Amino acid sequence: MSLYRAIRWRRSIRDYPNKELTEVQLDDLENDLAETRKFNTEVSVDARLVRDGRALQEDISGIIADYGKVEAPHYLVLTSEDTEDGYIEVGYRYEFVVLDLAAQGIGTCWIGKGFQDEQLNEYIELPSGQTCVTLIALGPLSDEEELYEIENPKRKAPGHFLIGRSPNSLAKETVEIIDCFRRAPSALNAQPWRVIGEEGTIHLYLRERNKITKIVLRNLNQLNRVDAGIGLCHLEVGGKYFQDGVEVGETNHPEKKGLSYIGSLIGRD
Ligand SMILES: Cc1cc2nc3c(=O)[nH]c(=O)nc-3n(C[C@H](O)[C@H](O)[C@H](O)COP(=O)(O)O)c2cc1C
Numbered sequence: 001m002s003l004y005r006a007i008r009w010r011r012s013i014r015d016y017p018n019k020e021l022t023e024v025q026l027d028d029l030e031n032d033l034a035e036t037r038k039f040n041t042e043v044s045v046d047a048r049l050v051r052d053g054r055a056l057q058e059d060i061s062g063i064i065a066d067y068g069k070v071e072a073p074h075y076l077v078l079t080s081e082d083t084e085d086g087y088i089e090v091g092y093r094y095e096f097v098v099l100d101l102a103a104q105g106i107g108t109c110w111i112g113k114g115f116q117d118e119q120l121n122e123y124i125e126l127p128s129g130q131t132c133v134t135l136i137a138l139g140p141l142s143d144e145e146e147l148y149e150i151e152n153p154k155r156k157a158p159g160h161f162l163i164g165r166s167p168n169s170l171a172k173e174t175v176e177i178i179d180c181f182r183r184a185p186s187a188l189n190a191q192p193w194r195v196i197g198e199e200g201t202i203h204l205y206l207r208e209r210n211k212i213t214k215i216v217l218r219n220l221n222q223l224n225r226v227d228a229g230i231g232l233c234h235l236e237v238g239g240k241y242f243q244d245g246v247e248v249g250e251t252n253h254p255e256k257k258g259l260s261y262i263g264s265l266i267g268r269d
Helices: 003-009 023-033 053-059 086-101 173-181 211-216 217-242
Strands: 045-050 073-081 106-112 129-138 193-198 201-207 247-249 260-265
Touching: 003 086, 003 217, 023 045, 023 086, 023 211, 045 086, 053 073, 073 086, 086 106, 086 129, 086 193, 086 217, 106 217, 129 217, 173 201, 173 217, 193 211, 193 217, 217 260
Parallel strands: none
Antiparallel strands: 045 073, 073 129, 106 129, 193 201, 201 260, 247 260
């Protein structure tokens, strides 16, 4: 299955059967981690696979996050330098892994971090200068949880994300590309992305929280940057499916109050 199709089939899986992935599947995953696509090569980002996730699960009660209890056989611990660019990069790089796992019929769920870095000491060695940003739970699917194509995802309508234009004024394939990123997973399903489409290029922004909310909800602010990177990954996968020769990168873009610029899907012309 292609990554584009995986976008339409993926959903968060929170119930896992009492089974594990095979050693070969876990070895393949570990190899893939070293070769993920990169948006920003300047930031330090890493991922560690915890093969015995059940032990980690029992040890760290906070992993059972505030919402949606998840108990999985394996976890990816995603780390980065403690910067906004680092969190965005975590979302971007490892959503490719999530889509690739979905394409193989393997379940995943991004998990907000509800514990201290020190609690991971027994399981992984954190790369120096990095902090754990978030986790991905993963494992085989039970018969009841098989993936299927989702016709109507629980998401806001495409027009909600578009600044300054209605979807009717856009080319059909641009609307399809917007559909690809709105299907991306986001913390609390907040869908904090906004886009501006101009001359073959789609600029992606993150809706900013005000300063006080940012301080009080520091953890959520961090997770929203991860959401932004995840959205960028979906924008790229959708863009490359519908248009030849597009790339994601940073380019001239309109400044908008209350929105922070993340990156663009840059067309040929
Ligand atoms: C950064 C991030 C953190 C998340 N944290 C959790 C979590 O702690 N617990 C949980 O059950 N789901 C978590 N999710 C999954 C979202 O709730 C889920 O993606 C969203 O509700 C959309 O549903 P879907 O993934 O099935 O499309 C998280 C997703 C993201 C992207």
